[in-house]
Amino acid sequence: MNVLPADGRMIPKWRYGWGCLLLLPVAAWLVLFATGSLLVVADPVRSSDAIVLLSGGGNERVGEALNLYGQGxxxxxxxxxxxxxxxxxxxxxxxVLREELLKRGVDEDDILITRGMSTSTYDEARHVLTAMINNELESALVITDPYHVFRTRLLFREVFRGSGIRVLVQPAGDHWYKPATWFFSTRGWRATISEYSKLVALLFGVRGG
Incomplete structure (x- = not known):
C-alpha cells in the first residue's frame, strides 16, 4: 500500500516502517537519558559553612569534598x-576516613563527626542538622553519588525545613554514573532501579535506605 502526501507523490508505506524502526533506538536513548538525568539534578555550588561528606560510595565523594574544601x-x-x-x-x-582527610591536608579542627548511628540517608540528614545547630553553622553543601542526588535533596530539605539552614546537594565529580551511559552497565541498572524504588517508597512515607 502506498501513501499519497500533499504534493501528490506516492511514497511506499514500508519506508515509513523503516523510518520508525530507525527512530526507536534514538527514542529509547532519550528516555534512558532522561531517566538518569532526573536522578542527577543538583544545586549550584555556593560557598557554605560546611561540606557534608555522606558515608558510603567510593573515593569520588572524598575527592569532591577535598576539592571543594581546597577551593574554600x-x-x-x-x-x-x-x-x-x-x-x-x-x-x-x-x-579511617578522618585519618585519610588529615593525611590529605585537612586541618584537624575542620573535621566534625556527627553523633548517633545513621542507617539511612534520612538518619544522616537528621544527625547533620543536629551537628550544624550545635555548632552554629548556617549553610551546608552535601556531597553524594550522582544517582543519589535527587533523593538526598528531597530528604535533606524535608529535615532542614524551618531550621533556617541552607542546604545544597552536589554530585561527586569524575564518577562512573553518567546520564548518557549508565544503561550500558549492570551496576548502572542496579543503582538506577534501586533509587527509583526508594523514591516510590518515599511517596508512601518510607524514608529508610
Missing part, C-alpha cells in the same frame, strides 16, 4: 557515622 567552598567537613568498620579490622570506617 566550605570551612568545616562533616562526616556521618553508619557504624561500618574498615574491612579486616575493628576500626570504625568514619575514623
Amino acid at each position: 567552598k566550605g570551612d568545616i567537613l562533616i562526616l556521618t557515622d553508619t557504624g561500618d568498620v574498615y574491612p579486616g579490622s575493628n576500626i570504625a570506617a568514619v575514623r
Whole structure:
C-alpha cells in the first residue's frame, strides 16, 4: 500500500516502517537519558559553612569534598557515622576516613563527626542538622553519588525545613554514573532501579535506605 502526501507523490508505506524502526533506538536513548538525568539534578555550588561528606560510595565523594574544601567552598567537613568498620579490622570506617582527610591536608579542627548511628540517608540528614545547630553553622553543601542526588535533596530539605539552614546537594565529580551511559552497565541498572524504588517508597512515607 502506498501513501499519497500533499504534493501528490506516492511514497511506499514500508519506508515509513523503516523510518520508525530507525527512530526507536534514538527514542529509547532519550528516555534512558532522561531517566538518569532526573536522578542527577543538583544545586549550584555556593560557598557554605560546611561540606557534608555522606558515608558510603567510593573515593569520588572524598575527592569532591577535598576539592571543594581546597577551593574554600566550605570551612568545616562533616562526616556521618553508619557504624561500618574498615574491612579486616575493628576500626570504625568514619575514623579511617578522618585519618585519610588529615593525611590529605585537612586541618584537624575542620573535621566534625556527627553523633548517633545513621542507617539511612534520612538518619544522616537528621544527625547533620543536629551537628550544624550545635555548632552554629548556617549553610551546608552535601556531597553524594550522582544517582543519589535527587533523593538526598528531597530528604535533606524535608529535615532542614524551618531550621533556617541552607542546604545544597552536589554530585561527586569524575564518577562512573553518567546520564548518557549508565544503561550500558549492570551496576548502572542496579543503582538506577534501586533509587527509583526508594523514591516510590518515599511517596508512601518510607524514608529508610
